[in-house]
Amino acid sequence: MKKTIIINGTFVTGRTEENVLEGCMVIEGNRLTYIGKEIPEPLENYDEIIRGERKLYMPGLVNTHGHAAMTLLRGYGDDLALQVWLEEKMWPMEAKFGPAGVRSGTLLAILEMIKGGTTTFVDMYDHMNEVAQAVSVSGMRACLTRGVIGLCPEDIQEFKLKEAIAFAKDWNGAAGGRITTMMAPHAPYTCPPDYIERFVQAAHDLDLPIHTHMSETKREVEANVEQYGLRPVQHLEKLGVFTRPTLVAHGVHLTDEEIAILAKYNVGVSHNPGSNLKLASGVARVPEMLRAGIQVSLGTDGAASNNNLDMFEEMRLAALIHKGVSGDPLAVPAAEAFRMGTSMGASSIWLDDIGTLEAGMKADFIALDLDQPHLLPRTDYVSHIVYSASAHDVVDVYVDGQCIVRGRECLTLDEEKIKREFEDTFTRLTKG
Numbered sequence: 001m002k003k004t005i006i007i008n009g010t011f012v013t014g015r016t017e018e019n020v021l022e023g024c025m026v027i028e029g030n031r032l033t034y035i036g037k038e039i040p041e042p043l044e045n046y047d048e049i050i051r052g053e054r055k056l057y058m059p060g061l062v063n064t065h066g067h068a069a070m071t072l073l074r075g076y077g078d079d080l081a082l083q084v085w086l087e088e089k090m091w092p093m094e095a096k097f098g099p100a101g102v103r104s105g106t107l108l109a110i111l112e113m114i115k116g117g118t119t120t121f122v123d124m125y126d127h128m129n130e131v132a133q134a135v136s137v138s139g140m141r142a143c144l145t146r147g148v149i150g151l152c153p154e155d156i157q158e159f160k161l162k163e164a165i166a167f168a169k170d171w172n173g174a175a176g177g178r179i180t181t182m183m184a185p186h187a188p189y190t191c192p193p194d195y196i197e198r199f200v201q202a203a204h205d206l207d208l209p210i211h212t213h214m215s216e217t218k219r220e221v222e223a224n225v226e227q228y229g230l231r232p233v234q235h236l237e238k239l240g241v242f243t244r245p246t247l248v249a250h251g252v253h254l255t256d257e258e259i260a261i262l263a264k265y266n267v268g269v270s271h272n273p274g275s276n277l278k279l280a281s282g283v284a285r286v287p288e289m290l291r292a293g294i295q296v297s298l299g300t301d302g303a304a305s306n307n308n309l310d311m312f313e314e315m316r317l318a319a320l321i322h323k324g325v326s327g328d329p330l331a332v333p334a335a336e337a338f339r340m341g342t343s344m345g346a347s348s349i350w351l352d353d354i355g356t357l358e359a360g361m362k363a364d365f366i367a368l369d370l371d372q373p374h375l376l377p378r379t380d381y382v383s384h385i386v387y388s389a390s391a392h393d394v395v396d397v398y399v400d401g402q403c404i405v406r407g408r409e410c411l412t413l414d415e416e417k418i419k420r421e422f423e424d425t426f427t428r429l430t431k432g
């Protein structure tokens with residue numbers, strides 16, 4: 001088994017004790033086996049010695065909600081509210097993607113994400129076999145789900161559910177365990193109650209979690225009350241969704257009672273501040289959710305509502321907007337935003353062996369170039385990561401012990417080919 005040591009690095013570990021340390025880290029196979037101040041064994045015992053001077057090592061970022069192939073719709077349908085954006089802009093264009101479009105859009109998204117320090121992402125979309133194959137070759141880690149919109153005749157509903165089940169079965173644990181799967185009814189406003197119940201049953205049968213959009217806009221909540229007599233949280237509770245481990249995206253419009261229900265069932269919330277601001281959906285009650293003990297992680301959502309996949313930006317937004325809204329500078333401190341982008345992201349998708357740099361954890365980590373004007377002085381590195389850094393500072397990326405980006409170059413994917421094919425796909429979609 002290959003044994004690598006990084007020496008003379010600066011490490012933000014994400015541990016409660018010794019969160020920042022100057023020292024070294026050892027990687028054996030796909031695991032971290034040592035992190036500390038001293039070099040544990042003579043250097044000749046290692047297969048590879050990496051000099052970490054002027055680099056900041058930290059856990060890889062975990063993007064807990066998105067639709068990768070929507071890179072194809074970046075800059076299309078800007079400045080609209082959710083419902084009109086979905087119905088008039090996104091869905092008509094997505095109907096033309098097909099498997100080739102999804103492959104091309106996803107590969108570009110994966111490139112953008114890994115080069116920007118995201119090592120794990122959640123993806124909910126159609127043509128998911130293409131997404132899983134792209135993840136597999138990229139070396140990234142992902143939690144994938146075939147998102148299903150149930151606003152269609154019964155036979156199509158049936159077909160989509162079967163497809164979602166087959167995908168979830170076929171790919172759970174694939175790519176050496178880097179891929180896990182979930183079941184995903186898209187949202188309470190796009191899936192009738194009896195259809196959601198069938199997803200719950202399937203998730204029970206397959207022992208899988210559930211992922212869904214929930215309470216993203218005020219209009220959606222009002223419509224839910226009008227149609228079903230319940231707010232979305234109570235509605236999903238009644239349908240049994242929370243009897244499965246669940247991750248909901250957005251959770252913007254929640255009452256105290258709903259926050260208590262989510263906490264009771266240990267439902268994770270993927271907070272997507274960039275997307276919520278751009279679609280004018282509102283600002284989620286993140287400080288209240290954190291106080292209630294909810295795992296709040298971060299997501300970019302798709303590139304059409306963000307418009308990039310930079311998780312540093314999401315950490316910064318999460319740390320800033322809640323201060324602005326509450327008037328409390330401690331609403332989401334930098335250290336909390338850092339955890340939301342790393343360890344809480346990992347635990348909210350049930351991956352408890354990534355998200356921190358500790359012996360025994362899987363080797364998913366990134367290095368930032370510290371030798372940059374905006375990252376000086378060498379003071380508070382957590383602050384620099386959250387308030388000053390961006391995707392462009394990432395130089396090296398490791399997933400499962402494999403180096404997939406070195407010196408800003410992706411080693412697993414052909415960047416030029418992916419960009420060329422993406423542009424051809426885009427031309428086909430828009431001119432065809």
Ligand SMILES: CSC[C@H]1O[C@@H](n2cnc3c(O)ncnc32)[C@H](O)[C@@H]1O
Pocket residue numbers: 067082086090091094124125126146147148149186187213216275301302305
């Ligand atoms: C059925 S695959 C996923 C589906 O979700 C759509 N989508 C993208 N962003 C959002 C969002 O913020 N709220 C709800 N749905 C969203 C995407 O366009 C796909 O159709």
Ligand SMILES: [Zn+2]
Pocket residue numbers: 065066067213249301302
């Ligand atoms: Zn979404």
